Amino acid sequence: MSDRVAIIGIGFTSLQPSTPHASFKELMFEAAQKAYHDAGVEPSEIDSFVTCAEDLNEGLSIFDEYTPDQLGAVQKPMHTLTQDGLHGIADALMQIRSGIAELVVVEAHSKASNIKTPEWLLDYALDPLYNRPLGFNPHALAGLEMNVFLHETGISAEQCAQVAVKNRTNALRNPIAAYPLALTPMYVESSPYVSYPLREAEIAERADGCAVVVLANEKRAHRAQSKPAWVHGVGFANDSATLESRDWVRAEYVRIAAERAYRQAAIQNPRAIHLFEVDDTYAYKELQHLIALGLYSEPAEAGRSVEAGETKPDGKMPVNVSGGVLGMGLPLEASGLYRIVEIVLQLRGQAGMRQLPNARIGLAQSWRGVPTTSGAVVILGAE
């Protein structure tokens, strides 16, 4: 892209199953302070802020009301996006490229442990006339989708289980992950079905946490304290919100988002990217998303690839070295920002035990969970 934008600061809390010691404001304060310190900026220098949040997850209406004080955003431009953190990155990039801001902060968090009845809440995301009266648990949609996905692509349930094994094992080397576990395929395959053929061990558990990212234009990025991670491309898209008219086999939202991001980043062959952090809310979703990213010549190859260990940290194409949301926990709208955090750490060479050699270009991808068809792709590079 011509007007270059970079991530110059990241701040995050560790992901935890619950955080009774801190309010959402305190989580935000912690992450924001770390991010500003990392970037070497004062909150007063920041031109604009974005918060990614959903009212019903917060238990508050019009969530941006509750953001300015702990972020240092009082009497500054701030708005809510009811999307994933990666959409927030796209939003910040557009603000910077339009010239109205030099420094933009994106915040996303999860206080999922406050939601007593998460499945009930998801029920309210279903069409109130056609779908909600059927009274099913929304995970059933993932079961249905997985079934048709396996049927159409020839990928096996065992291959999907390998994703859960890989990601939760990867999380063992991530100090901020909430659900690391050394597990075997047997463990996954003997866990109960939640909605056939989807098993309990293949579903990401929710976690609390907050991530804050500071973005800057080229001029400002060169003055940053930390090594900038340049945004090479962004894309976001929706397929149909209506269950009856969407594509159940292909993740069209990812294909469309990736197409845009690849074009901006001038990437002909996505295999040239060094690491991938893709959504794995359900184990099969990682494979579906990798296929939509155009990494395989035929869909079935995705299954063979995970089986052969190609997507392991020491494989040819590392996917979810961080542990993904299966290993780290699902922090609702912050999922995408934690993917960004991992890529920035890898590009900077600060990923500790899980540092990959030669990580210079990374791709983050998000999906907003059932029942949505909303996703985003961000490509970051060290140069």
Next chain:
Amino acid sequence: MRKVAVIGAGMTKFMHRALETPKELAWLAAKPALDSAEMKLNQIDCVVVGSAPDAFDGLHMKGEYLSDGCGAWKKPYLRCYVGGGTGVYAVAQAWFHVASGLFDTALVICEEKMSSCLPHPQAAFLTIFDHITEQPLKPNLLWIFALEQNRYMQTYGIALKDIAAVSVKNKRNALDHPAAQLGAKLTVEDVLASEIMAWPVHRLMVSPTSDGAAAVVLAEEETARRISDTPVWIQGVGWCLDTTYWTNRDLAYPEYVEKAAWMAYRMAGIREPRKEINIAEPYDPFAYKELHHLEGLQLAPKGQAPKLLADGVFDRDGDLPVTPSGGLLGVGNPIAAAGLMKICELFWQLRGEAGKRQVPGKAERGVAQAWGDLMQVGTVVVMGTREPV
């Protein structure tokens, strides 16, 4: 920074209880907006939706639900909001989508269906308050606006009848708006004789709850010129959010509106707003808010807006026509859609297409403003017939 213009606008009728679903309302506004630009959906690069609390519709992830009704199928799609300020903010959001160079055209839709919240959407507003310090007091919007109106009146010595005059003007203006819900011919006495909701707020000083949607089409310079002979340019955008702790703020003057306005004015190259702006569409969910906002927008000195109103300056044929549409008091208040309705009004006024509502003379520049959250956010868009500087 690329130049961006509005090239089409459309809206549904604002009404008490629409039979359409929220998706249908969204499309019923989007279609006329596309038609007025003589465009098809496949010429739209991205869709931006504004819709305020999810609680009205009883929907979780309302943006995702609305997406296909908004024509966002297989398109880049974002839903943004800043409470009541959403309608005007959504245009700022779409402006930077296009100005950034990522997209050439954008469809902006704001939709709200409040009537599905029973028995009254006021109950949903309880959830905008802090759950520890405020919700136990069972506050509602009338309650906090009564506080603010009282503070405004006390600080500047404003009489209730001066505020009632806003309702009279706006509801009269709305009689000429084909989409209006509550146009009426009233006198100041009628307004003051209406029921007191929360002193000093009377029933006729309050906008109704409504169902409705509005939409505009934005395009970058080249596309705008190809498609339209009379594009209306977006000259400036601004938005500003104040602290959560509204109780610590001096409610007499909206500083956040002033900051948002100057952000937009600086971009538009405006130094003397009072001289350089021809039409204003400030946010008027309550009668006093129009005056309050005119002061924040620098279109009247502090505490002086009521006097200018009494002098007829803000009438449709006055020196500075204010809310020629009829505003939220007259046309109706489907939260986010009401703000975008104001942008639609500027579009029609500046193109000379406002029919019976057309202000006399040749207006070159207008400002639309909305406000929301906990008396906390100001959003401002400046539009004009001249290309941005």
